[in-house]
Amino acid sequence: MASNNSFLWQSNFRIINDRVILVQVLICVFLCINLFLITTFFLKDYFHTTMRYVLFVVTLFSDCLFLIMTDMLLILNYFSLTIQMWLCLIIYIILSVYTLVTPLTLTAMVLERYVAICMPLRHAELCTTHKTVHLILIIHSLSSVPSIVIISIFFATASLTLYTTGRTCSAEMFSTYQWQEHLRSAISQFYFMIMCMIIIFSYVQIMKVAKAASGNNKKSTWRGLRTVILHAFQLLLCLIQLWCPFIENVVLQTDLMLFINIRYFNYVTFILAPRCLSPLIYGLRDDLFFQAVRYYALSGLYKKQLLG
Incomplete structure (x- = not known):
């Protein structure tokens, strides 16, 4: 019986x-x-x-940072490695902010398509480089609000000795009471409700x-409509993540192995997948950007062949 349990544990591992x-x-891919x-x-x-391209590259930066940080936490938790609370706090703040940066930027990109299609005469006026910078700052400011609220409550309730304590890092560590979890969820749901309405x-x-x-306007408009639908699908996956x-x-209270399987499925489906759709939606579907990607990719292969 003991050998069977050992074999089962090794198989699961x-x-x-x-x-x-x-x-x-x-x-890595x-x-x-x-x-x-x-x-x-x-x-x-x-x-x-x-x-739209500046906002697109903001989502790429956000997704890269988010993927790196979540993967780091995945490895730390998998090997049960502990880190000091102050470092976990920094990781939590970054992840909390960039959990919202991508969906908020996607919403801004949808609004840009709305202006381009429904208000074409005002598009050049409303979508300038200067206003794009302001929009990016607004997005990051709005993304910081939930983490500021949660961290402020944590600072008010946690003792100073806690910051140098070594623990396995997770978001649940910063919610001392159940109502803090509900508050965090309520804020996130409010954000996504506004985004869904937009x-x-x-x-x-x-x-x-x-x-x-x-004619051509109809074709361009329907293409923009399909882009909006794809962004909506991305936001839906991000919403389910909450x-x-x-x-x-x-x-977790009923079956540990089932918990591990579900958590893995949720991580791949609702955390990795939405952040891997951006390159497909804008990097490949946008004709101008795709032509640039193809040009630089082929140029790189050509230079490699010459050097070879």
Whole structure:
């Protein structure tokens, strides 16, 4: 019986280990793709002055940072490594901010498409480089509000000796009471409710223009509409991510192995997947950006062949 339990434990450990390796491979692949797209953005001057491309590269930076930080926590938790609370606090603040930066930036990109399609005469006035910088600052400020609230409450309740205590880092460590979890969830749900309302409003308005348009304008409008739908799908996956901790906490009380399986599934589906869709939506579907990507990719291969 003991040998069977030992074999089962080793089998489970191997499965989990394979999953961790798979996550590392996926993250490395997506980081390489994102870094290549970021390089493409900086190599072409036109992208620097166009709002949608600037916002696109902001999502790429946000996703890269988020993937690196979450992967670091995954490895720390997998090997049960402890870090001091002050370092965990910094990691939590960064993750808390950049959990919202991507969906808020996606919402801003939807609004940019709304202005471009429904208010074309005002697009050049409203979507300048100067206003894009202001918009990015607003996005990061709004993304910081939930973490400021949670951390302020934590500072008020935690003792000074706690900051030098070594623990396994997780977001739950900063919620001493159950109502803090509910407050964090309520703030996030409020953000996503506003974002969903903006998405629906933009979709309806673009749909009206699409029905009234004709010829090339109709084709361009329907393409913009499909982009809005893809952004809405990304936001839906991000929204589901907020419900995952509640499901995981319930499962943890009943079955540890099921908890591990569900947490892995949630991480891949609702954390990795939404942040891997951005390169597909804008990096490949946008004709101008795709042409630049293809040009620099082929130039790199050509130079490599010459050097070879």
